[in-house]
Amino acid sequence: MSSLDRWRPLAQDGLLAGVMAVLVSVIVFTTPSAGALDLVAVLAGSLALVAWRRAPLVPLLVSTACMLAVAAHVQPGPVAAYPVMVAVFAAVRVGHRLAAALAVVVFLSGVLAVNLPGDDGTFQAIQDTGLLVGWFVAAGVVATVTRHRQAYLExxxxxxxxxxxxxxxxxxxxxxxxxxxxxxxLHDSLTHSISIIKVQAGVAVHVARKRGEDVPPALLAIQEASGDAIRELRATLEVLRDTGGSDGSDGEAQASGLDRLDDLVERARSTGLPATVTISGTRRELPADVDRAAYRIVQEALTNVSRHAGGAAATVCIAYADEELVVQVDDDGKADPDAPPVPGTGLLGMRERVAALGGRLRAEPRPEGGFTVRAELPLGEPS
Incomplete structure (x- = not known):
């Protein structure tokens, strides 16, 4: 809440009290018997309404006493009851019905007692008092309706x-x-299938070595890749089972990051993909989500080179800067700039990762041939 919002109710209450004080003072001082003490009583009874929201019993007591004194001395008519009506409204509005009723009885009894002794004015006094009773009842009814409406809204x-x-x-x-x-x-289907692949690859490697044969590099790559896949899948399953609100950053950060870049590139080489790595800038600890996204981008880009650019070579460039990490994977395949490929799930996933970090991604054929994937990932403040 702004300071203006805090002061607005007080300003409104002050305006109400000021208008009431001016109105009653003008009318009271048109009577011949009004004096300085009457002015003080009018001002006190009216200005007490400033507290009608915060402490409604205070203006109820002050207004009733002061305006009863003015009515007894000056007899200005119904105008003396105006501040008391506002105070009664405020008291009933917050639930002080008994206090408000007592104040009304005291005020009306005092006014009636002052006006009755004169024989000529008896009927007029009773008539004025009856009018005031109606006004006070109306104030109480309006206050009650306001109270119920406020309770309903709450x-x-x-x-x-x-x-x-x-x-x-x-x-x-x-x-x-x-x-x-x-x-x-995932556990019942994918984990089981990958485990079978890993076991079968391990058996084949063992048999080949037992026979003294050279183990095919592709078989070793399958064995290593299946082991990594099981490890990352288990970490993902732990994240999925953590339903307590975790975003999964811990589990996935343990599963993959740029600290495993060399293993990733080596595994790509074992499948026959010529790949080189260039790292520039000062290496430093990265935010977990950036580290994870960078690894996944390189992984997906190398996978795409192996699948769609057979015989091509890939270059992985990681550039550390003060405010961002640049990840770029280029290949010298046969991608045509005039016929860009249709983005698949892999590219869509990369775009989503980069967009979630507030970065930029460019994935398109290169003018000189081949394909490039360039991701600029903001790092925030250096850690």
Whole structure:
């Protein structure tokens, strides 16, 4: 809440009290018997209304006493009841009905007692008092309606907040259940299949070595890649099963990062892909999400080179700067700038990762031939 919002109610209350003080003072001083003490009483009874929101019993007491004194001495008519009506409204509005009723009884009794002794004015006094009774009743009714309306609005707001909280909890629960279902499916299907691939590759490597034969590099690459796949899949499953609100950064950071770049490139070489790595700038610890995204971008780019640019060579460049990390993978394949490939799931995933970090991604054929993937990932403040 701004300072203006905090001071606005006080300014409004002050304006109300000031207008009331001016109005009652003008009318009171048109009577011949008004004096300085009457002015003081009018000002005190009116200006006390400044506190009608924060301490309604205070203006109720002060206004009733002061305006009763003015009515008894000056007898200005119904105008003396104006500040008392506002104070009664304020008291009933916050639930002080008994105090407000006592103030009304005291004020009206005093006014009636002062005006009744004169025989000529008895009927007029009773008539004025009856009018004041109607005004006070109206003030009490309006205050009661306002109180009930405010309670209703607060209840509606509370119900809306409760409904929103319930919807959020239900959405989180459904998301957690879906994550557990995905984790079970991955564990029951993908983990089993990859485990079989790893075991079969290991058996083949063992048999080849036992026979004294050279183990094919592709077979070794399959064995190593399947082991890495199982390790990363298990880390992913741990993240999916962590339904307590984790974003998965810890599990996935343990699974992959640029510290495993050499293994990644070596595995690509073992499949027959000529690949080189160039690192520039001062290496430093990276934020977990940036480190993970950089690894995944290189991994996906090398996979695409192996699948779509057979016989091409790849160059991986990692550039550390103060404010960003640049990851670029180029190949010298036969990609045509005039016929860019249709983006698949891999490129879409890269774009989503880079966009989530607020970075920029360029993936397109190079003018001199081949394909380039360049990601600029912001680092924030140096760690």
């Amino acid at each position: 209840e509606v707001e509370q119900r809306a907040a409760e409904a929103e909280r319930t919807r959020e909890e239900a959405a989180l629960r459904r998301a957690g259940e879906e994550r557990l279902r995905i984790a079970r499916e």
